[in-house]
Amino acid sequence: MKYKLFTYVAVLIGITAVAQAKPLPAVVDxxxxxxxxxxxxxxxxxxxxxxxxxxxxxxxxxxxxxxxxxxxxxxxxxxxxxxxxxxxxxxxxxxxxxxxxxxxxxxxxxxxxxxxxxxxxxxxxxxxxxxxxxxxxxxxxxxxxxxxxxxxxxxxxxxxxxxxxxxxxxxxALGPDARVGEELHIIAHPDSRFYTYTSGRVSRYYRKRMPAKDGEGPAIMAVTAEFARGSSGGPVMDVNGNVVGMVASTQSIYYPPKKKTDKQGPFQMVIRNCVPVSAIRALVEKPGA
Structure with a gap:
């Protein structure tokens, strides 16, 4: 009985020591x-x-x-x-x-x-x-x-x-184009909340609507991962840590107001727009090319 009790206590001490030895995550100031x-x-x-x-x-x-x-x-x-x-x-x-x-x-x-x-x-x-x-x-x-x-x-x-x-x-590294539904990760600085991590998936690719005089709009990658002002320029990464896009902007969708006197109706959702990695690659030439 004493041997079992000693073993049990030793195991608890070992678990406690391991738990205490694990470093705390870095605190952002x-x-x-x-x-x-x-x-x-x-x-x-x-x-x-x-x-x-x-x-x-x-x-x-x-x-x-x-x-x-x-x-x-x-x-x-x-x-x-x-x-x-x-x-x-x-x-x-x-x-x-x-x-x-x-x-x-x-x-x-x-x-x-x-x-x-x-x-x-x-x-x-x-x-x-x-x-x-x-x-x-x-x-x-x-x-x-x-x-x-x-x-x-x-x-x-x-x-x-x-x-x-x-x-x-x-x-x-610049990664391959992410497919719709693929997992992605973002590290950015929303409203000066530095090094904030969020995750989500690619929700779709679409063509930005532009005035007719400006021609065809750029391709946009919409994602479900959250971000806000200050996140602009943040990397969007795949599961291996390669950059597959970059944070750009948000658009809030509101239901149409029921009364003409109302400025806007109830809030519904946020569309989160990112630059696809192909647009970043387009700016880079290989040396010697």
């Missing part, structure tokens, strides 16, 4: 990320190391770029977040008001790393139409780097490929 990105980018601008938004805007007409792309992964990771989160960055621009000397953040969006030498991807609308002192990124581990060049862009497909200063980044 949203305020610290915003502060370090704003201050870090502001310091770089003060040193004269950051191109202005006007200079970058003049490069948005570049159609393609030549890049050595990472190899596609065929192995399913144990945890998709652990594998891919370090390849997701926060993008921000800063400005100074006329009331103080501090740098202010004009809002954060999402981007992701395409090559180890600083080539990254986000939405065209993140960069287009802004008059700010400069753009920069912050990696998950706190590294801040300025955006120094636009390599290729498509306003129609809402894609921009850009380069930041530095090397040694952790890239993500």
């Amino acid at each position: 949203d305020s610290e990320i915003i502060k370090s990105l704003s201050n870090g980018l502001g310091d770089l601008i003060d040193k004269g190391n950051v191109p202005t938004s006007k200079k970058l805007a003049s490069q948005l007409d570049k159609k393609t770029c030549k890049i050595d792309l990472p190899t596609v992964s065929s192995e399913k990771p144990r945890n998709i977040y652990d594998k891919c989160a370090d390849s997701v960055v926060a993008i921000a621009s800063v400005y100074k008001c006329n009331k103080c000397t501090e740098w202010h953040n004009s809002g954060a969006a999402t981007g992701w790393i395409l090559t180890a030498d600083g080539v990254m991807v986000s939405n065209y609308h993140v960069f287009g139409g802004k008059d700010v002192s400069g753009f920069g990124i912050r990696t998950r581990d706190g590294r801040v780097a300025p955006v120094v060049e636009i390599l290729a862009a498509s306003k129609r497909d809402d894609v921009v490929i850009f380069r930041v200063e530095g090397k040694g980044f952790i890239p993500m």
